[in-house]
Amino acid sequence: MRWLDRRIPGAKQRLSQALAAYGTTLTDIHGIGEIGAATILSIVDDPARFPDRGHFAAFNGTAPLDASSGDVRRHRLSRRGDRQLNKVIHVAARTQIRRDGPGRTYYDRKLAESKSKMEALRALKRQLSDVIYRRLLADERTRQTARGGQMRTRPQPA
Numbered sequence: 001m002r003w004l005d006r007r008i009p010g011a012k013q014r015l016s017q018a019l020a021a022y023g024t025t026l027t028d029i030h031g032i033g034e035i036g037a038a039t040i041l042s043i044v045d046d047p048a049r050f051p052d053r054g055h056f057a058a059f060n061g062t063a064p065l066d067a068s069s070g071d072v073r074r075h076r077l078s079r080r081g082d083r084q085l086n087k088v089i090h091v092a093a094r095t096q097i098r099r100d101g102p103g104r105t106y107y108d109r110k111l112a113e114s115k116s117k118m119e120a121l122r123a124l125k126r127q128l129s130d131v132i133y134r135r136l137l138a139d140e141r142t143r144q145t146a147r148g149g150q151m152r153t154r155p156q157p158a
Contacts, residue, residue, distance in 0.1 A: 024139050029131060030101055031092030040132065043085050047136035053129070061086040062129040064122060077122060086125075089132070093124045103128070 015034050019027065019041075026037035050056040057063035061081020096103025103124060110120035 023143055026132065026135055026139075029092065029128075029135065030099070030103065031095030031128075032088065032132075036088040036092065039084060039088050040136075043082055044136060047133065047140055050133065053133045056133040057126055057129045059085070060089060060129055062089060062122070062126045064126065077118075089125050089128050093121060093128055096124065096128070097121070 012034070015038060019034055019037055022041065024037055024041060026032050026040055027034060032040070047056070050059060054063060058078075059081055061078045061083065063078055063081075065078050093103065097107050098104075106127060107120050107124050110123050111117070115123065
């Protein structure tokens, strides 16, 4: 056990260095730490494989499923999607609810709209999924941009 305890600081430092070298801004999102960012990056790989934010939400399990009946329109929790990725988003949502900020404001607004606590949490998780998707795409564009500010492309024939 002591052997593992001695290795943890080195592993944390290597993870921090790897994330800095990769150039991700996911850790800027409140509730997503270095381990969460590394988990997201390892699972998602290339964000361009998702045509839009809805596909990304379906992939991570935050897209709501219709559970309407008659005149009552409801959505229920999706049990599909990548569970590890969903867990990172869930932890981030719970963290945002605990502190004042945009996540807490959004959650309170959903409660004011007569949503249950679970419905408000589900909506916040979906919003976080959209924020993560936009951040992944922006980070990818930044990585693809060359030093001179131009996108890396093959030279065009004259």
